[in-house]
Amino acid sequence: MKPELQSWLTEKRHELHQVPEISGEERGTAASISNLLLACGPDAVLTGIGGHGVAAVYESGQPGPTIGIRCELDGLPIQEISSARYASQHPGKGHLCGHDGHMAMVLGVAFVLGDKRPAKGRVVLIFQPAEETGQGAIAFRADHKFANIAPDYVYSLHNLPGLELGAVEMCSGPANCASRGMRIVLTGKTSHAAAPQDGLSPAGALAELIPALAALGHGGALDADYALTTLTHARLGETTFGVAPGMAELWVTLRTVSDTRMTGLIREAEQLVSASAQAHGLGVEISYDDVFEACVNTDEAVQILSEACQTRDIPCKLVPTPQRFSEDFGQFGKGAKTAMFWLGAGRDHPQLHNPDYDFPDALIPIGTDIFLAAIEQTLKA
Template identity: 45%
Template sequence: MKKMIDPLIALRHELHRTPELSGQEKETARRIRDFLSPLKPEQLLTMVGGHGVVAIFDSGTPGPEVWFRADTDALPVNETTQLDYASGNPGVSHKCGHDGHTAILAGLAEYIALHRPTKGRVLLLFQPAEETGQGAAAMLKALKALGFSPEYAFALHNLPGYPLNSVIVRNGTFAAASRGMVIRLKGRTSHASEPEKGMSPAAVMARLMVDLPGLSNNGDLKGYRDFVLLTLIYGNLGSPAFGTSPGEAVLMATLRAYQNGDMELLSNTAAELVRRHSDAAAMGCEISFTEEFPATMNHPEAVQFVSDAARSLGLPLIEAGLPFRWSEDFAHFAMESKAALFGIGSGTDHPALHHPDYDFPDKLIPTALKLWKDIYQRLQE
């Protein structure tokens, strides 16, 4: 096993040393392609939905089409560790463990190359741009255009705060829907000594900063089916010019919901509130949304494959009581298949995801690879 794991750890360290942001994963994709090429999949696709790489192992006989996905992009976070393989790109680092996820899936590719599918076909997706919510949708569109359509889809994500090598599953919503809301208030500048001759957005902005977070349900459903949350994340009013009363303001918020229908209701309600306040002040406004992630909805049949694999390997199995509040663009694959996104514990005291001190634990690679192998074998039975 060590002979198989050591090259995967080396691959992870190489990826960690050379991280690339969402949409810029050119060298990451090249390294993945170079690793996969000697395995001789039936097809090796590149530039799929951006810098996506897909290895296709096709039995040539009828059977399920199964997708396994790993994410490949890094974060705009400056690394604070003193690792031998620390990031060589200032301000960019793998602080979500995508380097580890990629190495694990590369290990599954090696295994499948030696144990080819006897029915159906298996697609291993190395997906860019997960952090911005754009990669999965782009890959899905590109692969569907080529005639691929998943019956099952699987992805894992390491989870600090859970016991090392534990497996965390949940039927239904696993990760919340989220989207960024951008509000631009448009008034009119004036001299600061004559504010009455302008139209400052300050009062409207202040009201919105109070009222928008109040749309979160905080246990009171308020017409929603489940949990919703609105968090203000940025605000800017005017400029640091003491002689000028401001004419424009920008306010940004992150919206989250456990149900896709609730996300639409929250978005519409928030937009209506903004328009009501701006109209009352006879002020213009522009509203846009970005980085949109649907809720990741797990299918019971796919979750059962993961649970059975964990039990067969003697791994601690934890059923999450509530969905996770963070989002995952694997949700797009889940909308097209029987899918399961699950967690694998990184350790109860491990630094949190996106923390400058975080590093994917190499000890997870053998365990996660065994899980992928077991799930793959069960789908071939």
């Protein structure tokens, strides 16, 4: 990558970093991306896809496959801790997962394609909203505009702290775990703290469910039986000494390698909760948020990405197990050959979703180059 392009992309990454918007609220980010794409000479820029999604289309004029390159628009509702001059200007919000860097890479692809169109077929650059909630890819694909740009192949990446800076890892088959947030509300009856016998406290059920739900999934090997239940929040009654509680709330994240195992884990958890509520005479409501299906890489797309890295002399390792974290990118596999690779952010780099995380700018030219090579390799396949 030419130094001037790298400098421009780094500047744009820093600008995006300063104004993070959380899932479903990416209006300003989408507008900025649309304006930047228009300056990169696409044949079309589509906006408002599945919310605030944006897509840029680069036509070759020749028959061939449609290749999608996908990145994410949203930030996180987490206060950033940073002394960088480009730190977040939006209190309580930050690009602490690196989506600003992912956008910069795909903008780099746009810039190059503006000067040199694909040899055949077309390339669609996808800037997807609401990845962090698991709803963005679903909404993007469900939008009627998507039918006109539906890709045959889609490639994406995620930066990965703990992996050597600039190194690439990926796997065939399961690539990211399925997960969902389970919210449990137990309802009894309040009473004066001096007369708890006149109420119906959910404290006993809550005390039972915390270890019982944790015991449903201990993690372990990332195979077909993998299941992990993580207790993330619990609340009993109100913050007062004068009232015996009549309500309890418990949040649990369920995580599995496959969607089939997730179905089983949900059934086990719901049966356990229902039995406990019934035994204690409590009402119960169960709801789910942040629902992510498993992300699965197809063999052909993985092979293409592997060959793309080889052509650019970028270290690439095929690994046998998926990542524990979740991604909604798997939705694009419903109708396309897809693969996500992990690009090392450094062995000692702060972890994703941490207040002190920042995307390494050195990755911008590497990610851009891999995407461009993947386009070339796909057209040779």
